[in-house]
Amino acid sequence: MEVYVKVTKFGRQTLLAICDADILGKKFTEGGVIFEVREEFYNGYKTGIDEALSLIKTSTIINLCGRNIVEKAIEQGYVHPEAVFKICGVLHAQIMKIL
Numbered sequence: 001m002e003v004y005v006k007v008t009k010f011g012r013q014t015l016l017a018i019c020d021a022d023i024l025g026k027k028f029t030e031g032g033v034i035f036e037v038r039e040e041f042y043n044g045y046k047t048g049i050d051e052a053l054s055l056i057k058t059s060t061i062i063n064l065c066g067r068n069i070v071e072k073a074i075e076q077g078y079v080h081p082e083a084v085f086k087i088c089g090v091l092h093a094q095i096m097k098i099l
Helices: 049-060 067-075
Strands: 002-010 014-022 025-032 033-036 045-048 061-063 086-088 090-096
Touching: 002 049, 014 049, 014 067, 025 086, 045 049, 049 067, 061 067, 067 090
Parallel strands: 014 061
Antiparallel strands: 002 014, 002 045, 025 033, 061 090, 086 090
């Protein structure tokens, strides 16, 4: 399975944004909440899920969007299942590391 990955560095922080390839550019609305998987935020390059998850080790702020990437992050112990937000069946999780 492929995902889009974008890495942005600012100061001591590294922002890692990963989304499932099939939801990039889509908008989801549920109960007054609008969630957009914006290309400006997630579209850096396309890669496999395992390679994308390996970047978590060197990132300080991580945004994960999509069923495939979030479920794999849960499976590998990066995300607690109760910390996942779901809108229209699309999973979203965030990880923040304190330096």
